[in-house]
Amino acid sequence: MEATKKRFILKIAILVVMLVFAAIAGVKFWQLRHYKETIVLSEDITDVKWLSDYCPSLKDTWLDTPVFIADSGVEGGTVFINGCPHPYEPASTMAAFLMLENIKVEKGKVIIVPRANYSGSTEGMVGDAYPRFFTVETQWGGETFRIGDRYTNPLDQWPDPFTYVNYPSGQNLAYQDIRNLNRTYPGRENGTITERAAYAIMEIIRQEDVDIAIDMHEAEILYPVTSTYVAPAKVLDREKFLETGVMEYIEPERNSLDVAMMAAMNIDQFFMKCAASPNTLHGLSHREWADWSDAMTFLMETPEIFIDKITGPRTEALLYEGKDEFLQNVTDKGLTYFPYDMEFGTPMWYRTARHLSGAMEIINWAALFYDDVECIVSWPLYEEMAEIEEQGIDSIGYFLKNPDAPENEANRFVIYHKPVEK
Amino acid sequence: MVFLENLIHILYFVMAGLIGLSMVKSLFKRKKNGSIVFDIMYAYCLIPFLLRVLYIK
Numbered sequence: 158m159e160a161t162k163k164r165f166i167l168k169i170a171i172l173v174v175m176l177v178f179a180a181i182a183g184v185k186f187w188q189l190r191h192y193k194e195t196i197v198l199s200e201d202i203t204d205v206k207w208l209s210d211y212c213p214s215l216k217d218t219w220l221d222t223p224v225f226i227a228d229s230g231v232e233g234g235t236v237f238i239n240g241c242p243h244p245y246e247p248a249s250t251m252a253a254f255l256m257l258e259n260i261k262v263e264k265g266k267v268i269i270v271p272r273a274n275y276s277g278s279t280e281g282m283v284g285d286a287y288p289r290f291f292t293v294e295t296q297w298g299g300e301t302f303r304i305g306d307r308y309t310n311p312l313d314q315w316p317d318p319f320t321y322v323n324y325p326s327g328q329n330l331a332y333q334d335i336r337n338l339n340r341t342y343p344g345r346e347n348g349t350i351t352e353r354a355a356y357a358i359m360e361i362i363r364q365e366d367v368d369i370a371i372d373m374h375e376a377e378i379l380y381p382v383t384s385t386y387v388a389p390a391k392v393l394d395r396e397k398f399l400e401t402g403v404m405e406y407i408e409p410e411r412n413s414l415d416v417a418m419m420a421a422m423n424i425d426q427f428f429m430k431c432a433a434s435p436n437t438l439h440g441l442s443h444r445e446w447a448d449w450s451d452a453m454t455f456l457m458e459t460p461e462i463f464i465d466k467i468t469g470p471r472t473e474a475l476l477y478e479g480k481d482e483f484l485q486n487v488t489d490k491g492l493t494y495f496p497y498d499m500e501f502g503t504p505m506w507y508r509t510a511r512h513l514s515g516a517m518e519i520i521n522w523a524a525l526f527y528d529d530v531e532c533i534v535s536w537p538l539y540e541e542m543a544e545i546e547e548q549g550i551d552s553i554g555y556f557l558k559n560p561d562a563p564e565n566e567a568n569r570f571v572i573y574h575k576p577v578e579k
Numbered sequence: 580m581v582f583l584e585n586l587i588h589i590l591y592f593v594m595a596g597l598i599g600l601s602m603v604k605s606l607f608k609r610k611k612n613g614s615i616v617f618d619i620m621y622a623y624c625l626i627p628f629l630l631r632v633l634y635i636k
Contacts, residue, residue, distance in 0.1 A: 168606055168618050175622040179629050186636040214581050280636070312634055315591050347580040 189289045190279045190312075194302055194572045196271075197558035197565040199260045203228045205570070208270070211364065212346060212357035219276040219313045219574045220354040224361060225257055225269045227534075233265025234530030236520055237367040237452070239358065239442065240271040242338045244278035244305025246375035247291065247476070248459055248508035251302070253373065255513060255556050256536045265532030268365055273358065274338045274351075275574045276313040278305035288473045291505070295554035297561070304476065309336035309351045324348065326404070326439035334440065339372070342445035362450040368411075368530040369523050370452040372442040373512050375461035378484065378495040378503075382432055386421050386515070387456040388413035389434040393448035406436045411527055413443075413453040419525075420518040426539045427511055428496060453523060453530075457515045459508040460495040479503030506542055506552045514539035592632060599628035 204226040209216035211224075240253025253271035260267060272278055281287050281304065292299040311317075314336050321335035322328070324345050334340035336351050344355025362370050376383035391406035398404055414433055421431040434443040434456075446454040462468060462484050463476045469483060479502035488497040497503070513536055524531035542552035560569050571577035606621040630636040 165607070167615065168622075171615075171618050171622045172603075172606065172625075175626060176629075179626045182626070183630055183633070183635045186630065190635070312631075312636070315588055349584060353581075 185289065186280075189281060189303065190310075192290070192301075192303055193577065194254075195560040196254050196570055196572060197258055197560050198225065198568045198570050199227070199258055200568070201227045201229075201260050201262050202257065202568075207576075208354060208357040208361075211360035212353050214346070215350070215353055215357060217575065218350055219279065219310065220274070220350050221574050222270060222272050222275040222354075223570070223572065225271070226266065227260050227262045227269070228266040229262040229264050229533075231264045234368040234520075234524065234532040235266045235268065235366055236532050236534070237362055237365070237370040238267065238269045238516060239273050239370070239372045240269065241275075241278060241305075242273045242372060242442070243307045243374060244272070244274055244303070245282055245287070245307050245464060246373075246459075246461055247302065247304055248375055248461065248505055248512060249373035250278075251293075251505065251509040251553055252512035252516070254302075255509065255553065256516075258558050259536045259556055261535045263533040263535075265530075265534070266365075267532065267534055268361060268367065270358070270361070272572055274309060274354065275572075276310045276350075277308055277336075277338070278303050280306045280310040280312075282306050285471060287471050288476065291473050291476055293505075293554045293557065294551040295557055295559070297559045300554070300557055300560075307337065308333055309338070309354075311336070314350045323440040324352065325398075328437075328439040330440060337440075339374070339442055340440035342440055342442055343449040359446070359449055362446060362452050367450065367452045368527075369520060369532070370442075370446050370450070370454045371516050371519060372446070372454070372456045373516070374456060374458050375464070375508060376458040377465040378460045378462055378493040378497055379465050379467070379487070381494050383458050383460045384428055384430060384495050385458045386417035386429065386431045386519070387434050387443045387458070388417035388431070389443060389447040389454065390414040391436060395448065404436075409447065409453075410451070411453050411530075413447065413455055416453060416519060416522045416526055417455055420515070420522045423522070424514065424518055426514065426543070427507070429511075429515065455519050457512060457519075459511045459515075460497070460503045461508060462497070462503050477505045479505075479508075506546055509553055510537075510539040510542040513537055513542075592634075595628045595631045599625055599632060602628065 206224040209221045215221045241250040292301045321330045341352045341355040343359045344352040392409040394405045418431045421429045443456040468481045485499040537556045545552040602625045
């Protein structure tokens with residue numbers, strides 16, 4: 158009897174210890190889920206909409222996210238910039254934040270979504286011991302941002318199927334890609350929550366008559382499509398597909414690939430190449446945005462060694478500075494797709510600046526090819542950021558504005574999945 | 580479709596709760612595998628189900 162009682166007490170003790178572990182982990186997960194990033198919007202931001210304005214069933218879900226519009230009021234091209242489709246590629250988000258804080262538009266309209274998969278940004282990479290946050294050094298101390306995952310948080314979309322069938326192509330993809338925003342385009346109004354977010358983004362492009370749509374990503378340097386523009390050479394014959402179900406690809410009215418090739422060739426500050434979007438790989442923005450809208454579409458990849466699988470420990474320093482001896486060895490053996498140099502690394506400012514200049518190059522070259530899509534816009538570019546870095550100042554922090562400064566109070570905006578009172 | 584999606588989503592949370600409860604039951608009342616190692620295993624495996632049901636992870 159005494160032994161049974163002792164065993165019962167031991168079981169209770171084990172349970173309590175595990176509950177303490179659960180509580181410690183739970184607090185960390187809770188902090189990541191509910192952390193709110195604050196930015197200071199440029200005076201040129203004229204309107205804020207939400208993804209749920211384009212797909213109402215997203216309202217009050219964690220896939221709803223703000224959509225910022227900077228309209229010059231002067232007739233010109235409309236540019237759409239998609240940030241954070243994969244939250245664990247954070248230079249994409251930082252580039253969108255720097256655009257939002259510093260944008261000036263003289264002609265045309267720019268639409269920016271800084272956290273396209275908000276839900277995915279609220280969880281960390283499972284099993285990879287990723288840090289949850291990173292801090293940008295600023296003049297007022299530091300600003301902290303989330304890193305996030307590649308996929309929609311399972312708290313918001315669960316379970317996964319055995320295989321994901323992309324709609325409407327019918328292509329089979331990996332099961333977890335049902336939560337991958339950049340595999341679920343063109344999405345559907347009544348699909349899974351990630352498909353609905355994809356549909357809402359398609360609706361932004363269609364309803365706002367977007368001419369140039371740019372999707373910002375980051376990629377491993379062991380992945381061939383790193384440091385690359387991806388754009389379609391041909392687009393789906395939509396009418397034929399809807400009538401017959403046969404997928405045939407035709408010359409687009411405006412050729413994105415021509416624009417991307419010229420932009421890649423013209424960039425001399427950093428290494429950038431160009432690839433044609435395959436007709437047979439579905440669900441990705443550079444394929445489906447072009448197939449299901451009239452916009453010219455581009456996907457940009459920067460080199461992010463943090464997500465390469467053979468690095469040393471995944472620390473905040475590795476994310477922010479991108480210096481890793483294992484990848485240097487692999488690069489020396491000619492096995493990477495980027496001329497990696499550990500002395501310089503692939504720092505966050507460099508990857509962010511690449512997106513800022515890469516997007517600007519596309520906008521400028523598109524206007525040279527097709528003058529009716531001209532959009533005159535400015536934000537910080539690679540050269541300016543490199544000069545600031547040479548002075549030992551964090552160039553991302555330099556271009557961020559202090560959200561707590563009284564002069565910025567009117568333009569302060571909390572990035573969350575629903576409006577937050579100021 | 581959206582309704583069904585939401586219903587299945589909620590059902591999975593309910594199932595996570597039931598599995599969690601069955602683990603608590605197995606921790607305190609089981610007929611086989613009586614060693615302390617299994618006590619630790621059941622208590623440890625409870626953590627993800629608990630965090631999921633509490634809508635934390």
